[in-house]
Amino acid sequence: MIWTHKVSREWMEARKKYLTASGVSSIIPFTATGKPRNVDSKYFEIWAATRTAITEDDLYSHGAAARGHLLEPYAIAEFNALERASWVMHQWDDALIFNDHGTAFSPDGMMISQNEFKGVEIDEDELPSYTACIEVKSYGYAKHYACGVCNKFALEERWQLAHAMAVSDKISIIYLVFYNPSCKERLFVHTYKRDDLEKEIELCKEAAKEYFNRVPGFEEQADLLGYPGKLANEQQIQEMLLLDQNKTVINPR
DSSP states (O other): OOOEEEOOHHHHHHHTTSBOHHHHHHHOSBOTTSOBOOOHHHHHHHHHHTTSOOOGGGGEEEHHHHHHHHTHHHHHHHHHTSTTOSSOOEEOOSOEEEOTTSBEEOOSEESSOGGGSOSSEEEGGGSOSSEEEEEEEOOOHHHHHHHHHSOGGGOTTHHHHHHHHHHOTTEEEEEEEEEOTTSSSOEEEEEEEGGGGHHHHHHHHHHHHHHHHHHHHHHHHHHHHOOOOSSOOHHHHHHHHHHHHHTOOOOOO
């Protein structure tokens, strides 16, 4: 089976405005195992990505990435059926929770319905004072079991959860669910409270602060040395991007 999923353009465009978990994880100056790493070039890469146009192909994911997204409602339903579940989780899709510091995250599910909010971008101030979230990962069987039985404090996925908690102080607990319907043990659940990720949350905030300290310098150089161009309209730009993606060479005359 070929798995394919499409996200909304509005959500993709909104993501350009904020520093999200994928960006923060790339500028944490430590590896998942705690070894130091050089991330200087990553700040520039994150900023440069915010200056690019979105193509139709950017909206699609395929294979494992698409499969993981499409399985989210099933995983959340299975979680809600567990006796240990303290809250009923509602699936969220194509939404961003943001704060006034320029960071944001996209929840897979929350204890409150997405229907209670309007639009793709939601201010974290609108969240209840005590908010629970759920993050779903659907890996192949080997990684599914490896993550399921692993010490939760050694999981790389915890950085994504820490970023969400760094975005909003109202998020008090996040359930990390590993889900694979082909396995005998379809679900593994790791529970993280704010105290569990205190160090990681602080590092996420520090990384974000350093990124935004560097952004004005990147913008100044781009404004000084670059040109936006005047001749191509939006439709022509999209056509050129499509040609670039397809690696097609034509005579422009």
